[in-house]
Every structure is written in structure tokens, then in C-alpha cells.
Amino acid sequence: MTLTNLIVNRIIIHQIFQKTSDTMTPPEQSTEYTRFDTKAQMDFDSRVIGALGSDSKAVSMQIIDLDEKGLPALIDKAVNDTDDDFINSSFDIAHKLARAQFEKGRAIGGGIVVVFTGTYGIKDKKILGIMKADIHSGYEKIKTEGGQISLKHIEDLLLTPSSRLYKTVGFCEKTEYDPLSTNPNDKWSVLISDNQISQVDGKAAAEYFYSTFAGCGYPETSARTTKFFYDATKSFILNLDNKTSEEKYELSNALTTYLKLGQSILVNPIEFAENFFDKEVIDEYRNHLKASQIPLTSFTKDVEHIKNQLKLHKVTFSNNVKIEADPDTFKNDILMETIEGETDANGVSQEWTKIIVKSKLTIKK
Structure with missing residues (x-):
């Protein structure tokens, strides 16, 4: 996928937590959008292209979960949400990831969930992306009084060369498709990037992310x-x-x-x-x-x-x-x-x- 002319217009951050007991810790919701200055926004866009673009190691997947409560159905709605509604639908996405991690076990760490929307290509097709980024142990609480995840923290976490976005999924609207089709694979190209996915056993290591959470699978072709x-x-x-x-x-x-x-x-x-x-x-x-x-x-x-x-x-x-x-x-x-x-x-x-x-x-x- 060539993510030319990428324009990210909404970014919101939520936090999920590592499993510590038999009861899932609810995610922490941000109620404000993250606003970058021009240079920081360009750096963020470069991170997206680096994770999902044609020179990345992102893997093309097909949508398997056709349930109306699955992530693909949620994406299909959220990408068109108003700003007010997207705050809640993006949190639903974070909650779904938290649930997938909880069901997998205690080995998976917590982190922040970056949900963004935008457009790409000469026809300004829609894209909705989800990034799970590690939180370094040295960081203190990151939520501000206004309900926004700390901007300085996000800049340090997402934009510095030493940081890593170790799981990313992008739902990219296809250039041409039948709007009457009920198969989401006709509308969306799905790319998933994971720092474990290219290892020998990467397929199994990332299964909870691409399958349980994202509702996708490796193409049959x-x-x-x-x-x-x-x-x-x-x-x-x-x-x-x-x-x-x-x-x-x-x-x-x-x-x-x-x-x-x-x-x-x-x-x-x-x-x-x-x-x-x-x-x-x-x-x-x-x-x-x-x-x-x-x-x-x-x-x-x-x-x-x-x-x-x-x-x-x-x-x-x-x-x-x-x-x-x-x-x-x-x-x-x-x-x-x-x-x-x-x-x-x-x-x-x-x-x-x-x-x-x-x-x-x-x-x-």
C-alpha cells in the first residue's frame, strides 16, 4: 500500500493496562484530541507511513470477523463519526484491544492506544489506524486535568527515534469498490505491522492482535x-x-x-x-x-x-x-x-x- 498524500485529521489517545488479576482493569479514556504542532504532525505522519507504507514490513490481511460487533464493523462506523462521537467509538476500539489482551494472559504489557483517522491518495480515500505503543516505566501518570493524555508524553513516546510502535493496524479504503457490497473486504485493505510478526514464530506471537482484536487473518491466496x-x-x-x-x-x-x-x-x-x-x-x-x-x-x-x-x-x-x-x-x-x-x-x-x-x-x- 502506497500511503501518498497522507493527511491525518484526528488523533486521540487512550490507555490500557496489563492483566494483574482475574478481573480486567478498564481502559482509561481521553476526552480530548491530541494536537501536534506542524513539525510534530509531520513526524507522526512519517511514523504511520513507516509502519504501514510500501517500504514497511506491514502484512496484508483479510477481514474474517463479519460480526456486527467485531472491529471491522466498528471501524466502518467510526471512520464517519463526528468528533464528539469519535471520542467514544475510539474508546470502544481501545476497550476491544484491552479485552483481547486480557483474554490472552498476563504476558502482554499495557500501553497507550493511538486511534487516528485521515485520508490518503489522490482521491482522498479514508484511513483509520490504531497503534499500540509501549509505555516506558519511567513515565508518571499521563492524563491531564482537561482529559487529554499528556501531549509532551505523546511527543516523547511517538516521535523520538528510540521509541517504538510495536503493533499497528490500518484500515485503508480501497480506490474502487461496490458501495452495495456487504463484504468489508471489498471496501477495506487491511495492513498490520508488528515488531514480532517477522520473526520465525511471529504469526503465533501476534495472533491475539490480528485475529482476536482486529478480526483478520492471513489471506488464503x-x-x-x-x-x-x-x-x-x-x-x-x-x-x-x-x-x-x-x-x-x-x-x-x-x-x-x-x-x-x-x-x-x-x-x-x-x-x-x-x-x-x-x-x-x-x-x-x-x-x-x-x-x-x-x-x-x-x-x-x-x-x-x-x-x-x-x-x-x-x-x-x-x-x-x-x-x-x-x-x-x-x-x-x-x-x-x-x-x-x-x-x-x-x-x-x-x-x-x-x-x-x-x-x-x-x-x-
Whole structure:
């Protein structure tokens, strides 16, 4: 999701608490909106884009909870609320998160819940975002007499480089959709960012947030998206004009290794590009993915549809000679380099390939 032209017009903060007994501690409600000065507001907008934008590790999810009391239904109403009504509906959102944490157990800390609305894109589509931020132990009580969470505290907590927003969900209105549709997935794109979600077991660690609270789940099309990413990236590599055949082979091998052996449960196309492509072609790669309708944000890795392609890595030469091996073997035991061969009938040197296999030749009967 590209959050261009983001304008945040309402921010309100509530506080939730860690479970300490068998009775849930009610959240503490703010009754006033948080007002930033111009620079602080720009910093906050940058934080939102950093958490949910195209260069983030936010994961696209689909809405599972279709109940009229679920968060998606509450979002659908709250985004259009008047300022007076939004104070209460945003607190309902905070209360729903507090309940999800309470049901999960005592391991989850309290914090502040930042609820904001705004618009994005050239068509000013609506966005409603929810951030749960940690409260550092050194802070004292943060509610003012006027009913507002301390502005200075919020600036320190949200805008300094050392602070972290460790759980964020954004409901982003789609550019085009059928207004008569009763399926919220037709109207909303949902992005969820969590500092645990990209770890090996991140899916389970964040489940209470994306499922119990947000009412969302991982898309059923993850395997299809992974296959499209693989095919589109392989095509891009093979069409790189500034790379030799040997370099293209190495990049293709990196793609296979990334998908088969990578420890993350997520695929992050831009992260892959920044690790393996020259900087000069990353923008071109972005455009290639967009044209292929591949998300630029992270998505769940599922190699079900490309198991055979990942099982054996194959290179084919112009004389139809083929070498096949699993990705590990190609990476560790096979060396290939381009060398100058004999001259042809026109006196032009041919391009040959020297191959070294770190193994003894075995003749199978």
C-alpha cells in the first residue's frame, strides 16, 4: 500500500493496562484530541507511513470477523463519526484491544492506544489506524486535568527515534469498490505491522492482535502471491541487460534460496531487492512488480505452488547441456564462471562457461 498524500485529521489517545488479576482493569479514556504542532504532525505522519507504507514490513490481511460487533464493523462506523462521537467509538476500539489482551494472559504489557483517522491518495480515500505503543516505566501518570493524555508524553513516546510502535493496524479504503457490497473486504485493505510478526514464530506471537482484536487473518491466496512473486522476479532477473549469464544465474539462485531456506515466514519484495539487486534497478523492479500486481509490502510466504521449482535448481546451456541440483548444492558446491573460448569462423571469440563441481564424478549404471 502506497500511503501518498497522507493527511491525518484526528488523533486521540487512550490507555490500557496489563492483566494483574482475574478481573480486567478498564481502559482509561481521553476526552480530548491530541494536537501536534506542524513539525510534530509531520513526524507522526512519517511514523504511520513507516509502519504501514510500501517500504514497511506491514502484512496484508483479510477481514474474517463479519460480526456486527467485531472491529471491522466498528471501524466502518467510526471512520464517519463526528468528533464528539469519535471520542467514544475510539474508546470502544481501545476497550476491544484491552479485552483481547486480557483474554490472552498476563504476558502482554499495557500501553497507550493511538486511534487516528485521515485520508490518503489522490482521491482522498479514508484511513483509520490504531497503534499500540509501549509505555516506558519511567513515565508518571499521563492524563491531564482537561482529559487529554499528556501531549509532551505523546511527543516523547511517538516521535523520538528510540521509541517504538510495536503493533499497528490500518484500515485503508480501497480506490474502487461496490458501495452495495456487504463484504468489508471489498471496501477495506487491511495492513498490520508488528515488531514480532517477522520473526520465525511471529504469526503465533501476534495472533491475539490480528485475529482476536482486529478480526483478520492471513489471506488464503498466500501461495498464489508467492508464486507470482517468484515468477515476476525470475522474469525480471533474466531480462536484466547489464548482467552476464553468470550473474543472472547467481541472482536466480539467491531467489530460490531466499524462498526455500529463508527463516522468515514473510516475503518482503523490496527487502529482497535491496539485498541482491543493484541500487540503480530497484525502482525499475518496483514498477515491474506493480505492473505484475505483486504487493510491495510483506506477505505470508507459502511455497506450495512452486515446490518443484525450488526443489531443483537448473541451468541450461545453448547446446542443451543441463545441470540440476538442489539450491544448497548449487550455492556451496558448484562454481561457474564465463571464460573466453575458441574463435568462430568470423574470428570472434566464443563465450564459454567453466564449471567446477566440488565432488568426485560418479557414473550411475
